[in-house]
Amino acid sequence: xxxxxxxxxxxxxxxxxxxxxxxxxxxxxxxxxxxxxxxxxxxxxxxxxxxxxxxxxxxxxxxxxxxxxxxxxxxxxxxxxxxxxxxxxxxxxxxxxxxxxxxxxxxxxxxxxxxxxxxxxxxxxxxxxxxxxxxxxxxxxxx
Amino acid sequence: xxxxxxxxxxxxxxxxxxxxxxxxxxxxxxxxxxxxxxxxxxxxxxxxxxxxxxxxxxxxxxxxxxxxxxxxxxxxxxxxxxxxxxxxxxxxxxxxxxxxxxxxxxxxxxxxxxxxxxxxxxxxxxxxxxxxxxxxxxxxxxxxxxxxxxxxxxxxxxxxxxxxxxxxxxxxxxxxxxxxxxxxxxxxxxxxxxxxxxxxxxxxxxxxxxxxxxxxxxxxxxxxxxxxxxxxxxxxxxxxxxxxxxxxxxxxxxxxxxxxxxxxxxxxxxxxxxxxxxxxxxxxxxxxxxxxxxxxxxxxxxxxxxxxxxxxxxxxxxxxxxxxxxxxxxxxxxxxxxxxxxxxxxxxxxxxxxxxx
Numbered sequence: 001x002x003x004x005x006x007x008x009x010x011x012x013x014x015x016x017x018x019x020x021x022x023x024x025x026x027x028x029x030x031x032x033x034x035x036x037x038x039x040x041x042x043x044x045x046x047x048x049x050x051x052x053x054x055x056x057x058x059x060x061x062x063x064x065x066x067x068x069x070x071x072x073x074x075x076x077x078x079x080x081x082x083x084x085x086x087x088x089x090x091x092x093x094x095x096x097x098x099x100x101x102x103x104x105x106x107x108x109x110x111x112x113x114x115x116x117x118x119x120x121x122x123x124x125x126x127x128x129x130x131x132x133x134x135x136x137x138x139x140x141x142x143x
Numbered sequence: 144x145x146x147x148x149x150x151x152x153x154x155x156x157x158x159x160x161x162x163x164x165x166x167x168x169x170x171x172x173x174x175x176x177x178x179x180x181x182x183x184x185x186x187x188x189x190x191x192x193x194x195x196x197x198x199x200x201x202x203x204x205x206x207x208x209x210x211x212x213x214x215x216x217x218x219x220x221x222x223x224x225x226x227x228x229x230x231x232x233x234x235x236x237x238x239x240x241x242x243x244x245x246x247x248x249x250x251x252x253x254x255x256x257x258x259x260x261x262x263x264x265x266x267x268x269x270x271x272x273x274x275x276x277x278x279x280x281x282x283x284x285x286x287x288x289x290x291x292x293x294x295x296x297x298x299x300x301x302x303x304x305x306x307x308x309x310x311x312x313x314x315x316x317x318x319x320x321x322x323x324x325x326x327x328x329x330x331x332x333x334x335x336x337x338x339x340x341x342x343x344x345x346x347x348x349x350x351x352x353x354x355x356x357x358x359x360x361x362x363x364x365x366x367x368x369x370x371x372x373x374x375x376x377x378x379x380x381x382x383x384x385x386x387x388x389x390x391x392x393x394x395x396x397x398x399x400x401x402x403x404x405x406x407x408x409x410x411x412x413x414x415x416x417x418x419x420x421x422x423x424x425x426x427x428x429x430x431x432x433x434x435x436x437x438x439x440x441x442x443x444x445x446x447x448x449x450x451x452x453x454x455x456x457x458x459x460x461x462x463x464x465x466x467x468x469x470x471x472x473x474x475x476x477x478x479x480x481x482x483x484x485x486x487x488x489x490x491x492x493x494x495x496x497x498x499x500x
Contacts, residue, residue: 015459016328016459017321017323018233034171034271046172047172047173048173051197052194052196052198052236052237052238053173053200053238053240054172054173054174054175054194054195054199054234055173055174055236055240056164056173056174056177056189056201056236056240057164057240058240058241060173060174060240063321063325064173064321066170066172066173067172067173069172070172071171071172074267080267081268082171082269085268085269086169086175086269087226087260087333088177088259088260088262088263088264089169089175089176089190089259089260089263089269090190090191090259091256091257091258091259091260092192092193092194092256092257095193095194096191096194096199097171108198119267119268121268123172129452130267
């Protein structure tokens with residue numbers, strides 16, 4: 001399987017930033033991601049390829065692995081809680097993240113997931129063979 | 144779709160000093176809140192505010208050392224930092240990271256929708272590992288004890304050298320911070336001689352956030368006296384270890400012999416001088432590179448820095464550049480030797496009775 005952004009990930013690794021990080025693996029997992037409603041392919045585009053990209057430094061795409069991945073959470077509660085915390089500091093967060101949470105099933109054919117942190121957050125790096133946009137089962141507004 | 148209107152004064156970006164990225168404190172795929180440092184050493188927060196279909200809007204907020212520490216420790220909110228700020232600069236980014244539309248304003252001129260909520264704490268679930276690590280390390284009081292006859296140039300030199308040594312150790316102990324790793328690799332890897340030696344130390348200082356810098360909290364001198372600093376004590380202990388190696392006669396002689404041997408080797412192999420060495424590194428014979436690696440290892444042994452070896456390997460620089468950096472450190476350290484030997488400088492203790500208690 002090859003990553004959708006394999007050339008960019010290889011460049012990051014060549015620059016000394018291992019990408020994806022150690023422990024990233026293709027697994028089957030139920031996941032929750034912040035999206036707009038209706039959900040579009042843009043909701044599953046990494047920051048580095050979005051237009052406009054929410055990046056502060058021109059060097060971010062060659063130094064930051066996370067801007068080539070998709071942020072997700074292990075549970076609905078964790079996803080909503082993190083969004084609400086972000087929104088307290090950035091009140092326009094719904095404009096950039098969408099204000100809804102989508103439930104989707106990730107399979108080993110779709111891509112690889114980093115290890116989740118203690119708040120259930122992980123990055124998903126898509127494979128060329130996957131299309132997680134089509135795996136969305138439900139979309140709920142974030143309260 | 145356009146941005147909310149903000150009253151303020153348009154400014155030329157060139158009027159802002161250059162800001163150095165230090166760390167992202169909140170990020171989801173891309174940065175939302177980042178820590179920068181100005182040329183004058185002040186901390187700044189870059190916060191995401193808003194977006195349209197074609198642009199993102201950000202602001203720059205000055206933050207004091209105390210407020211940054213309090214924010215990292217969840218004692219104050221992001222809103223508090225906005226409210227405490229004397230000015231705020233707004234700017235936009237588009238398809239590229241090029242910044243435009245600079246506007247100077249104040250927090251009370253911002254639309255309420257741009258101000259963080261009253262409970263906008265840096266909670267663990269949104270703080271980056273970098274933010275957590277910054278908060279973990281606490282500075283402590285530390286004395287540079289002074290005694291004997293000192294002149295005004297001594298008061299200039301001692302703190303300057305100490306700051307450079309501190310920056311160096313900060314760099315080696317914080318290579319897991321991307322800003323530090325990037326700065327040290329870049330500065331050491333693009334070595335062009337003595338000019339680079341200066342830039343190496345100032346460059347490392349520019350990626351040291353105020354909460355980790357050595358801050359002067361008191362100066363007293365009537366022979367004896369002291370400079371009381373607030374700093375990361377682990378780094379101070381590292382400097383003490385190094386200082387002991389140049390204070391001790393036997394290890395100092397060994398270091399001086401080592402220094403002469405290395406420079407003789409440079410000369411014999413035509414790698415001496417301070418010209419641009421980027422091209423030279425690529426053409427060095429394997430046996431020379433092996434010998435240079437041995438010199439690097441030997442320096443670590445002489446300085447009792449055995450645990451720094453793996454940190455150095457983590458840098459994306461070859462043995463020649465590693466050696467250049469180490470020798471630049473040594474030249475600075477050696478300047479403290481006369482003060483240490485003559486009883487003018489005491490690391491870690493004040494000569495004023497009761498001050499160190």
